[in-house]
Structure formats: C-alpha cells, structure tokens
Amino acid sequence: MSDLERALQAADDGLDKSLERLFALLKIPSISTDPAYRHGCREAADWLKRDLASLGFEASLRETPGHPVVLAKQPKPGAPHVLFYGHYDVQPVDPLDKWETPPFEPRIGETGGKKVILGRGSSDDKGQVMTFVEACRAWKAATGSLPLGVTLMIEGEEECGSINLPAFLDEAKDELAADAALVCDTTMWGEGKPAITSALRGLIYEELTIRAANRDLHSGMYGGAARNPLHVLAQIVAGLHDETGRVTLAGFYDGVPETPEPIREQWRSLGLDAEAFLGPVGLSAPAGEADRMIIEQVQSRPTCDVNGMWGGYTGAGAKTVIPAEAHAKISFRLVGDQDPAAIRQTFRAYVREQLPVDCDVEFSGHKGSRAIQVPVDSPALAKTRAALRDEWGVEPITIGLGGSIPIVGDFKKTLGMDTLLAGFALDDDRIHSPNEKYDLESFRRGTRSWIRILAALAA
Structure with a gap:
C-alpha cells in the first residue's frame, strides 16, 4: 500500500469515531449573531483547539473584539504549506417549531433514501471543517505525519460578517504565510458530482x-x-x-460583465431548469431577471x-x-x-x-466585499481537479458560486495568495434553515477528497 492508500483506509476505518467527534462539535450552540450564545462560541473554539492539539498541531485561541479565532499550525520543512479556512459559528435556529428534531441534538437520519447527518452546522460549516480535520487525522494515523505543512484558521464570526477577521489577518499575516489557501465552505454541482468554485459574488x-x-x-x-x-x-x-x-x-x-457565449452554451448543456432548481423548495417560476437563464440568475448576475x-x-x-x-x-x-x-x-x-x-x-x-474571480489555470487547481476526479470517478465541474465568502478577497489582498474552493455540501442541505443536514456520503468522501488533495498539493 502507498501512503495515500493507507491514509484513505485509515479514514474509512475511523468513520464511526469521526462522526462521534463531529457530533460533539455539533452539540455546541455556537450562534455568533446572538450575544446569549457567546459562551457557546468560546466552547466550540476551545473544543477545536483541543482536538487539533491532540493531532500535534501548535494550537491556540487568538482573541478578537468578538469571538476568538482558532489558529493551529504544523509545518513540514522542505514541503509546500497550505492555509485552511473554515468557521465554527452557526446561524440562528429560528423558527424553532419547524425543526423535526432539536437543532443541537445531532443524529443520523434518512432523507430520500440516503443517510444524512442532521443538526445545525452539519453542513455550514462544522461538517465541512471536520472533513479536513479528519483528513489530517487519517494522514497522521497512517504515516505519522502530514504530507505537507498545514495551518488551520477557523473563525467564529463568519455568520455575522467576519467583522474582526480582516484586522486579525493583517496582524497575523506573517504567521499565516502559505503557498495557497483552501476553503471548503462551498457546494458540489450535485450528488456525486464534485465542483471547484472559480467565482464568488x-x-x-x-x-x-x-x-x-x-x-x-x-x-x-x-x-x-x-x-x-x-x-x-x-x-x-x-x-x-x-x-x-x-x-x-x-x-x-x-x-x-456579460457571460461569454461559450460559457452560456456550456451552462445550457447542464439542463438546470426551474423545475429542477426550484421544485425541491416548493417553487416553480424564476423571479430574477426575465431574460436570463436560471443558472445565470444564481451564479453570474x-x-x-x-x-x-x-x-x-x-x-x-x-x-x-x-x-x-x-x-x-x-x-x-x-x-x-x-x-x-x-x-x-x-x-x-x-x-x-x-x-x-x-x-x-x-x-x-456591515462590511461589503467585491466579487472574486479565482484563476482557473493554476497548477494547484489542476492538481485539485485530478484529486477530485480520482475520488469521485467523474470530471469536476468548474462553477461560479452565488454566495459570498469575503475572506477569499482578503487572502488575496492581505496575504497575496490565491484560494482553492472545494466543498462537499449539496444545494438541498437546508443551510440557514430548519432541519439542516449533511449527507453522510458527503462527509465520508469529503474527508477522502481532502486526503487526496493534500497528497496532490504535496507532490
């Protein structure tokens, strides 16, 4: 077995323990927008610091005027170094009466015949963060070390605008130096169809x-x-x-800008219509600009x-x-x-x-952010694309994302680095809504994907 194969096997063998750790984090009510949950935000930050320290990271909490930032670093001399970003805070749970089970009592359930992880933060963003942490854990279990240097920066104010993060980046920019930033707070194109995000509104x-x-x-x-x-x-x-x-x-x-016609033609070929996109949420007719395809309305307009x-x-x-x-x-x-x-x-x-x-x-x-265009011809993106193809067995789709992740612009402006955006959420994960879920397969194969991406970037 190669080191990569051993790490993948370690992740599969440790899936039950990985879920136990994720559930422990999901139980913490870290709602950043509500001062009543300030203690929950610090508890979540402390939990992550302890967990990362157990993996050999030099981990600490960095205070801000708001909620603390978790900073953890494990260098590997002579190897590339990456900076991973995520957030431990979650959205409020209102309306509470719409939840089928308590939002901070996570469990495995079933939706549409698939096993899913239920609970606030399961997809946005604790579940996604833990796919990366568990990938690091699998590498350590299989080989005793990571294949490259890794810094994790996990903030607690993304859901309320990341107000204090730009100042923290400026103060800690020497500690955060890396060859590339990694962000997992994004989605796949669909079930079994990985995506790399190239643009953010x-x-x-x-x-x-x-x-x-x-x-x-x-x-x-x-x-x-x-x-x-x-x-x-x-x-x-x-x-x-x-x-x-x-x-x-x-x-x-x-x-x-106007979307180039070749890209519009590619989007037409994807077959995303109102029934496919709006039907699952109980709607039928697009409400955006009448002369635009629905995929344009949510990605490029x-x-x-x-x-x-x-x-x-x-x-x-x-x-x-x-x-x-x-x-x-x-x-x-x-x-x-x-x-x-x-x-x-x-x-x-x-x-x-x-x-x-x-x-x-x-x-x-609140703080405003400009739209972001990520270079699509970088060697790091090509390596990530190959790693995702190896895991999922299909060619990843390069897409724009309708949401906004302001930190990507700050990484470029303050740290001078580009960002790779590869996440494993699905559009029907109900993020920001009652009954948030994260497909169990997204969690399992998201972890395996990061194991492959780390290996690819280390090559």
Whole structure:
C-alpha cells in the first residue's frame, strides 16, 4: 500500500469515531449573531483547539473584539504549506417549531433514501471543517505525519460578517504565510458530482429603521391621519425592482460583465431548469431577471433581496397600533467590477429620496466585499481537479458560486495568495434553515477528497 492508500483506509476505518467527534462539535450552540450564545462560541473554539492539539498541531485561541479565532499550525520543512479556512459559528435556529428534531441534538437520519447527518452546522460549516480535520487525522494515523505543512484558521464570526477577521489577518499575516489557501465552505454541482468554485459574488448588507411618530399610536384615533412607517417601508422595498426583475437603483449594473457565449452554451448543456432548481423548495417560476437563464440568475448576475421586515405588534392576537418604527434587512450580491461602496451610497440616497415628510431613516451597514474571480489555470487547481476526479470517478465541474465568502478577497489582498474552493455540501442541505443536514456520503468522501488533495498539493 502507498501512503495515500493507507491514509484513505485509515479514514474509512475511523468513520464511526469521526462522526462521534463531529457530533460533539455539533452539540455546541455556537450562534455568533446572538450575544446569549457567546459562551457557546468560546466552547466550540476551545473544543477545536483541543482536538487539533491532540493531532500535534501548535494550537491556540487568538482573541478578537468578538469571538476568538482558532489558529493551529504544523509545518513540514522542505514541503509546500497550505492555509485552511473554515468557521465554527452557526446561524440562528429560528423558527424553532419547524425543526423535526432539536437543532443541537445531532443524529443520523434518512432523507430520500440516503443517510444524512442532521443538526445545525452539519453542513455550514462544522461538517465541512471536520472533513479536513479528519483528513489530517487519517494522514497522521497512517504515516505519522502530514504530507505537507498545514495551518488551520477557523473563525467564529463568519455568520455575522467576519467583522474582526480582516484586522486579525493583517496582524497575523506573517504567521499565516502559505503557498495557497483552501476553503471548503462551498457546494458540489450535485450528488456525486464534485465542483471547484472559480467565482464568488460580492456582498453588501444593510439594515434600516424608518421612524415617524414619537410613539406607537392607536389606529382608531390616528389611523388615516398619521404616517405609518410600515407603509413607507413597503413602498420603498417594492420600488427596488421593476416588472422584469431588474434592480432599479441608478448605476447598479455598472461593472456587470456579460457571460461569454461559450460559457452560456456550456451552462445550457447542464439542463438546470426551474423545475429542477426550484421544485425541491416548493417553487416553480424564476423571479430574477426575465431574460436570463436560471443558472445565470444564481451564479453570474447581481441581486437585491429583502432578508427581513418588521415593525409594530407581531405577537399573538390583535393590537391595533400604528408603529413608530419599521425595520428591514436588505442584502445585495455583486458580480464583476461592481463597487460595494458606490452601491451602498446609491441605495441610501434612494431610500432618503423616497421618504415623505415626518419620516427619517437610520442605516446600519456591515462590511461589503467585491466579487472574486479565482484563476482557473493554476497548477494547484489542476492538481485539485485530478484529486477530485480520482475520488469521485467523474470530471469536476468548474462553477461560479452565488454566495459570498469575503475572506477569499482578503487572502488575496492581505496575504497575496490565491484560494482553492472545494466543498462537499449539496444545494438541498437546508443551510440557514430548519432541519439542516449533511449527507453522510458527503462527509465520508469529503474527508477522502481532502486526503487526496493534500497528497496532490504535496507532490
């Protein structure tokens, strides 16, 4: 047996123990956006530090103004060195009543005849992180060492914007030096079809509060006369798109490239239609730009989405009030050379222009990120492609990703390194939703894939 074959065998033999470790991590409620779970975030970071230290990594927690970063390093003199990135924080679990089993009580279940790992974070991103950790464990068990140098940086604020990560990167850039960065927070094209992500959309996230009266008002006394902030907000939100699905902000499409026709032709050949993409989530008709294929709408076109709207009384029963405030959370996904700062400024100007008398607005914006294009002709990507082909028996697909991973841009800007994005989640994993799952086969073969990728990059 070769070293690679021994490592693959070690991973298969240790699958049950790997799942036990994953379940231990999944049980920790590390919700980064909610201060009530701050202790859970630190517990998850401590767990990872201890686990990585048990594998011989020099592991530590690095404090930030928010949740700590787990940093673990194991060099191999004379060999290449890679930097692996993941996150241990998870999304809130609301609405809790939609979960079929408690979100932090992980278990093996079955969906569509397949065995799956159920629980918050199973796919995004604890399950994916642990595929890499278990790959390192298998190499150590089989050969006593890793095939190349490895640094792991696992943060606890990805789900709330990675606010403190850029500063940490700048402070620790000498410690983080590597030949390439690896990120697994991505998806496959489909079941049994691995993918390498070559493009990521950028992101802007805005929160706004519109205020009118100085207190909530009785709708019987003031209705018809007093300004209702919820009505104002609804009109503003409705005006963000036209009847064809295009965003109406001035200059929004500046810097948006047209997809080359050969790539569009390749996308057509994939056969992704509305029934295949939207049917599993109970929808039937695309709502994006009417003149674009659905694969363009989710991979290569910019978007504007309302992620939440609220105000007034939302409890059980009736309470007839005109609220003093209305709130919304709105996100934009960006492509090409769209400028996050310019679009944020344009959006805020649009809102202010729509405000009637007696209303004012307050904005709270998160860090914006530009879209990312990853070089598709690098030797490291070719090696990764070959490793995935060897594991899955099919040619990996190179795709764009509709989501945003701002750290990829920071790796390039601050550390001067490109990123390989290879993940093993599926589109139906219900990330950010109740009943999140991760296919057991994704976990098993994801671990085996990383074993092969590490060997390929070490060659």
